Amino acid sequence: MIRRRSFRRRYKKTKDTSISKIMIKFSLLRLGALNPHYQFHIVGPPILVSNSVRDLGILFEPDLKFSAHIKKSVSLARLRSSQILKSFKSNNPAFYSFLFKTYVLPILEYASVIFCLAPSSSLSRLLESTLRTYSRKTLQRCNIAFSSYSHRLELLSIYSIRHRRLKAQLLLLYKFIAGASHFPNLNSFIRLSSSPRRPMTLIYLSPLSDNFFSFILPIWNAIVANVSSFLSPSQFEHLLDSAITRF
Known part of the structure; x- marks a missing residue:
């Protein structure tokens, strides 16, 4: 017992x-x-x-604005950038560019395709701030003169966070259309134009909705306006590199 x-x-x-x-x-x-x-x-x-829930490494909020996730990512990216500048000494800008691409960019770019941010928004500027500071400090350390942020990016052979995020969103849309990635009920949101002269132009079927497609379709249509045939993945990526400015 x-x-x-x-x-x-x-x-x-x-x-x-x-x-x-x-x-x-x-x-x-x-x-x-x-x-x-x-x-x-x-x-x-x-x-x-x-007030926020982490799922697959992303902080979701009730308004789905991702401000908490972005602020946390930027805070970690700034810390990592500071650690790089404290740990390494070099006069080679390519070396600092390699370190940023390897250790900082993955933090800022993780799941960034879901951030439909206007370039002038405060969150978009916040995401860009880490690279702005890092590029200025590294070129000053290397004793290389520069005139602007876009010039710094060119000297470091790196694209802005805005450029890379926009390119990733356009590539994701291409994968949806080509069937390489699945999006449920895609035909309810968009369809390809029937015009033989503009085969890659997309028509938005829910003009009153505010979502990923409403943000990215005007940019997509502006880029493919003069394309006469449906491009292969490599051709489309090459088009994006020439169509989107470095910053």
Whole structure:
């Protein structure tokens, strides 16, 4: 009897502990202003409401603006850039460019295709700020004169964060159209033009919606306006490099 009671106590303690661990792994994010704010429960107490939730390395917020994720990424990128400048001494700009591309760009570019940011927005400028500072400091260290940010990028043989993000979004749209990546019900949002002179022009089927397609389609159509045939992936990427400015 003593052993049985002891076992029951241990079992109850283990069960309560496992429930607590399960609750720690759950959080509730309410999306949209019209959300009914229902409470959700698992086993016992309600799941706690969070202002942001991390999923696959991305911080999601109720307004889906990604400001918290971008600010966190920029903070980490600035720290990494500072560590690079403190750890390495060189007069070779190509060396600093290699370090930035290897250790900082992956932080700023992770899942960046979902950030439909206007170039003049504060978040877009924030994403660019790390490279602005890094390029200025590295060229000053290398004793190389420069006249502007775009000139610094050219000297370092690197493209701006805005350029790289826009190019990644256009390449993703190309993959959707070519069938290389899946987007559910794509034909409900866009379709290719039937004009033989502009075979890559896209028509937006939901003009009143505000989403990825509403942002990227005007840029896409401006770039492919004079294209007379559907381009291969390598041809399309080459077109983007010539059509999008370095900054």
